[in-house]
Every structure is written in structure tokens, then in C-alpha cells.
């Protein structure tokens with residue numbers, strides 16, 4: 701298994717819709733194994749294929765959940781069903797999100813409390829589970845990546861402004877930027 705560099709805000713593959721996986725072969729399973737390795741090395745709770753430069757509808761997660769889903773897993777070609785989002789404003793202490801492709805930044809965002817995710821594993825076997833609370837947030841965050849959306853694209857005004865300021869200050873927003881888990885400093889100080 702190989703640790704892969706993680707793409708940063710501005711890399712085009714992060715900002716366009718990823719393509720459906722059509723073949724469940726060894727190459728796919730190798731990519732999935734590398735994504736797990738990369739996510740572990742980055743201390744992530746989830747990682748989507750565009751974050752390692754691959755525009756395919758795949759994400760992995762590693763999250764000890766109370767919903768009866770495996771503590772880690774992969775979703776290929778996932779479909780999401782979400783509950784309605786309740787409340788208008790995110791709690792700035794309790795509902796703060798971060799992204800390995802927007803390293804170091806953490807901003808509040810409202811998410812649905814419940815999600816059902818259906819898709820396939822690396823062998824084409826169906827995967828289907830429900831997630832609540834923070835686990836549901838993880839699933840929504842990773843799914844968004846497959847539609848070319850980062851959580852910062854969903855922020856309300858004041859937080860969106862702060863995030864864009866961070867991106868500008870960091871020199872992001874251009875193609876080709878990556879960071880290397882295990883080599884570069886952990887952007888979230890784990």
C-alpha cells in the first residue's frame with residue numbers, strides 16, 4: 701500500500717463531478733487500499749478519491765460509530781438519502797468541520813442528523829447503512845467531494861469569507877498543490 705499526496709483547494713479534480721466506477725477490478729481495489737493507507741496516515745475520518753487526484757466516485761471512512769456500521773469501510777458509487785436539516789445557524793462550538801483538502805481550517809456548518817448511504821464495496825458487493833450525528837456528517841462531507849463540492853462551498857457568509865481569506869493567504873486556488881501525510885506537518889495538529 702502507498703500513501704498518496706492529498707490535493708488542496710484549487711486542484712481541478714476537487715471541483716468537478718467525479719465519474720461513476722464501471723469496473724470492479726484489482727486496480728480499483730489497489731486504489732481503495734492506498735486511500736485507506738493515506739487516510740490513516742493523515743489521521744482522517746474520511747477520504748474521497750478526488751482528494752488523491754482521482755476523479756472517481758469512491759470514498760473511504762474510518763469512524764467508530766454507534767450506528768452498527770463497520771468502523772471503517774469504502775463506498776463506491778454511493779447514493780445518499782438525508783433527513784431535513786433542522787435549525788438555521790450552526791453551533792460554532794459543536795458543529796465545526798475540517799477537510800484534508802483545506803488543511804488547517806475549521807468552520808461551522810449545519811448538516812443533516814441522519815443519512816442513509818447505499819453503494820458498493822471494492823468487489824461490487826452492495827453496502828447499505830444508516831448513520832446519525834457526527835458519523836452522518838462524515839458521510840455527507842465525503843459524498844460532497846464526489847460532486848466536486850468541499851464543505852467550505854456550503855459555509856454561510858461570515859464563515860465563507862473567513863475560509864476564502866485563509867485560502868488566499870495560503871496561496872491556494874491554483875492547480876497542482878498537494879501535501880504529503882506523514883511528511884508534511886499534520887495540518888490539524890494530531
Ligand code: ZN
Pocket residue numbers: 798799800801841845851
Ligand atoms: Zn474533505
